[in-house]
Amino acid sequence: MLIGRREVVCEEVVELVTDYLEGALSRSERRRFERHLAGCPHCTEYLAQMRETIRLAGRLVPEDLSPQMRQEFSELFRRWREEEGDAAPEP
């Protein structure tokens, strides 16, 4: 992804954050990424914000199944089972 051995700049760092967090950078890329962070408070903050964004996304709570939907699925289940029984071949 990164060509040659030159240092990475901020604009590249923001594109490499996910590969960094998912462990998809090569060792050399990872070293250059971390060396940049060590000297760049803005990109360090940017990485922290991406981590925080991921943490906040992970806290979204799924909506519960409403009582009405539970009822509907119960009824579907019974109907499917009956239809299956009807379709079964005679022993």
Added chain:
Amino acid sequence: MDADARFLERLRAGDEAAFVTLVARHHDAMLRLARTFVSSQAVAEEVVQDTWLGVVRGIERFEGRSSLRTWLFTILVNRARSAGTREARSVAIGDAGPAVDRARFDETGHWISPPERWVEDVEDRLGAAELAARIRAALAGMPPRQRAVVTLHDVDGLRGDEVCEVLELSPANQRVLLHRGRSHLRQALEDAFEER
């Protein structure tokens, strides 16, 4: 054996309560995933029902090679694709622009307009409910493939390889979509702080 696998065992024995419990555990995530393939809520609900019908009828046999959730999502995606107007394979990977507006960097690629610091006091500034609402709104505004990947990976907590399996993506494309989506979420949070 995890909780899902136990409920599945009971479902195979014809246990209605186990069925409803399994549905309740996965319904919201399945519906959200279905909506990334089909444009109407009603069709998405049909796709979810159709997935469960396949499970109950035993047409789809769980073999325990993946987690139950990954397996359910994979069946769902197959059905959603047949029902869907959008074809997931024709995924446009590179159409979403950079993670951060290019105008915020100088010609050498260094920040001109660096991110304002907010990580330390994020919840004092916006509150958990407002943060959740902002993230939901940003997800809703994303292109469907990005939304599917970010939701499966960062909200539902699937591993990258599971997301690839469910959506039939290469690892590289999965990461590109994840990166675009996350960058979009981060920007939405930054915008929310700047409005304050």
